[in-house]
Amino acid sequence: MAIRCNCGAKVVIRTLWSKNNLKKLYYACSNPGCDCKFIGWVEDEQKRACLNISMKIEQQYLKLKLYLAISWFLFVSFLVYKVWVK
Ligand SMILES: [Zn+2]
Numbered sequence: 001m002a003i004r005c006n007c008g009a010k011v012v013i014r015t016l017w018s019k020n021n022l023k024k025l026y027y028a029c030s031n032p033g034c035d036c037k038f039i040g041w042v043e044d045e046q047k048r049a050c051l052n053i054s055m056k057i058e059q060q061y062l063k064l065k066l067y068l069a070i071s072w073f074l075f076v077s078f079l080v081y082k083v084w085v086k
Pocket residue numbers: 005006007008009029030031034035036
């Protein structure tokens with residue numbers, strides 16, 4: 001990550017739960033001896049990028065399931081065809 005704290009330590013992303021159960025992400029210093037526990041809010045676009053990645057993974061998983069169903073259907077129809085031809 002490009003973002004660094006004033007002390008030079010790496011910045012980590014922490015989660016904060018607000019009163020109405022809304023998840024908020026913020027940057028915090030990874031150095032336990034550092035005073036800057038809060039550096040800034042994580043931009044919405046980065047959050048959206050994370051969301052897009054998880055959505056893409058879900059779509060790929062659905063595609064995989066579809067391929068599996070199609071290959072299973074082809075296999076069964078092949079068996080049925082073999083039995084009928086005899
Ligand atoms: Zn720091």
